Amino acid sequence: MHTRTTSPPSPMARQQTVALCAVLAAAYVLLGRLTFAVSVEYGNVTSVVFAPEGVALAFCILFGPRVAPGIVLGQVILSLWSGPSLLGGMFIGFTNAAEGVLGGWLFRRWAISPLFNRPRDVALFVAMVFLILQPVSATGGVLVLYLLGAIPADIIPAGWAPWWVQGLQKPLPSLDLVPSAWVHWWIGNSVGQLLVAPLILAWSETPATRASATGGLDFALSAGGIALVAALALSGFPTHPLLLLAVTYFLLVWIGLRRGLRGITLANVLIGAAVTWAGASGEGFMSHLTVADRLSNVGFFVAAACIVSLMLFAMFEEREILIARLTRLASWDSLVELHNRRYFIETAEREVAASQRYGRDLVLLMLDADNFKQLNDRHGHAAGDAALKMIAHVCATVARRSDVTGRIGGEEFALLLPQATLEAGQILAERLRAQISATPVPVGAALNLHVTVSIGIARLGGRENLDALMGAADKALYAAKRAGRNRAALAD
Template identity: 55%
Template sequence: MANGFRLVALNGLLIFLYVALGRVTFAASVEYGNVTSVIFAPEGVALAFSILFGPKIAPGIMLGQALLSYWSGPSLLGGLGIGLFNAFEGVLGGYLFRRWGLSRRFDRLRDVGLLTCMIFLILQPISATGGVLMLLLNGMIPTHVTNLFVDAWSTQGIQKPLPSLHLVLPAWLHWWIGNSLGQLLVAPLVLAWLTPAKHKAAPLTPLELAVFAAGVAAVLLTANSKLVAGPLLLLASSYALLVWVGLRCDVRAVTGANLLVTIVIVGVGMLGDGYMSYLPVADRLFYVSFFLASGLLFSLLLFAMLEERRDMILRLTELASRDALTQVSNRRHFMEQAEREVASARRHGTPISLALLDVDHFKSINDTHGHVVGDQALQMLARCCETVLRTGDLVGRVGGEEFALLFRCSNSREARQAVQRLLDLVTEQSILAPDGREVRITFSAGVAEAGPQASLDAMYAAADQTLYEAKNAGRSRVRISGAAPEREREFPGGDVGLGSGGCSVAETA
């Protein structure tokens, strides 16, 4: 029952949006012997609903078009016919969108290219052909027949039937471009705002808000100018604004900027202001359609290209900083991060400790059970390291079976106790070898604390020396640099008060 109510509500919402946006669209229309809408927004909403909810919203498209046609022409029955075509192409669009695996974030050039081809070459030829066919059939109905069914087959309204065949081609072209632009503008806008963003965009600074306002002002001024070069200036200012939005913001801002530019350009074309005041209706229609088609497509393609570039940079950064096997930091990335943390600790006078771990008898594990088991052992150790570390601590694979841990705001005693807990955790884990035997590992570790003027290199050398002392002492143990074995036994494993890993605000500056 809940699903049925949800379906009725979705179709009801679609009918309302279809009729309301259709009336707004027709209010911004120009007449050339038949109505020509510069951009038909309801088609974009219908496509977005089809992509989001599938074919079950087809009744909403059909009934929305029927009610719009009863209100605006050509007729209720004509609207039902047009609605059938629009419902079919809307459902087809949703199916193709899912079948081709397009992203609702439009963050790939492939997605934008396929969406554009789908709209201009598949969906809108269907819609335009069906719509013009119904207008032509309306025009062929004898007057005495229409008089009998005036309420159902009204010839009154904005959108008139086509009285002759020579109007079919221009009507088809204007229907095709108006609906195509409606889908290219509105569908990405709706999908972008109803889809969780991949990256959280940083808020705009006051300077960036000023730049955006200046870009909007430039579009408005050039649109209303009476300069001969008005079209080129408007194109340049619009593209500059869209480029800046694409570079700085996410897809929601891009589609929002598209809507803003569209409102400005449609308003100028509808009113015949600025440079368009010199142009006849047909030329104004051409300029508006050109601006919208090129601008909308350009902004989406630019955003997709920039997103692919961002993703590629992130992937390359990840590859350059992560160990491919264990997914912890590699040696270079760990050392770079550790260098910064040690410098910060020295600057603020806070303790910091480094631990080096080396898996015991790792070569024997590889030789006995194979390298796959050895790889699994390293992956298990890396997962255990991430389990015991606090926020702000670092872990990296710095050698074949060697790992490094950096403990912020921790002295050597606290670091040793954390590593001992890690050793206890690791010894409880087991790996199933291909022959069915359980394989367990241990490690030896050396811990060193930074002195007042100590560098990372000095800490690393001290921890490395202590690691070999732990191995020579029998392995599977943790030693502190400079501490006697008797002293170390005073620090058993177990829970210790390392806190949450956070330093004061000054320490993390």
């Protein structure tokens, strides 16, 4: 019987874990205090965005269960500062830590992408938050508050500091408050995870390719749109909530298309902060509503905006991925991982036209594997495929970034060299020939083959089009074959 032993974590790994837990605990406390400063009901329950839950979930997804102590520590400190008690904070902290670890495990188990580039990812994430994680957190947290509230005051000895049980704020005093407190806890924590976790994941995982491709005008328009929505939410201008929500949807979709996932998650947080403040303060477009209605509208507004914007973003991203995949299938040779004949011809025709228009040099190399039929007959098609892959890899390695490469036939390849002289084409052809002949092709466990190629070189010069250029290179290729193979020949 074999036992598997695991080495203890290195000092550096332990230091990193401690640092992560410290950062998580600090963020948990500061964001929790900020949330409680906006709205607190039932002693320690908030129905507005409870951002610490989003930070905790994102850390568990990114770093795994090792950051769970940071959640417990953050909740304990938050409870001592503004929560039910030290005892309650410990139990709530353990509940939230377990819920965060479960969320990280489910995120990985369900293969949810932090890029949120498929509707499936968004749907699973939303379901995980609303239907699994927050029912766990709300049940555990509200149960702790109720049990603390049920402790008779006379069991605490006289002169004994009651803060570790009673805390700075009162726990739930009666059972009839439990259902309402549970709903508020569930809403606040769910919206916090839905709003904050995708932001942290986006800025941790997503390269800013789309944002860097857009200009300053797009950034200015995005910032101006967010400022406009925030102003409408906070100002006294009479704005119907549904109209504001519609404007927000349009803005978030536009930002998602122009600025990517980073932009859309940041916009969600900024707009969510403005709407939350309007609901909690009673200012702006919800000033005519009661406190309960305002807080309910805040939760609905922020959750709806996040879900709709992320889902639409995912739908557009999935469409882009599908288009890119189809484009690649139409232009790529899947066997040798090189462009196919169709792509090569279309691109080469554009390069030839540009070279003729601007009077630039252009050279074409055409390669053909020597004795390829004999190789297939003797060693099988698997060996032939391996030889073709090796030739394609060498072509892609030797070619310049501006060159066009492709497989244009069974064992025939081509390289188009824009703005290259005939001398430069000869040098590149010799490098190709030498590297291909020196690169072994593994066949089986103990046999390596060496393959050679013949190369035809033609310069565009006065030739009228791509067909003429390819015809000249093809003649030079077969001249190299007749001269003994494994060599390059110039076209007339």
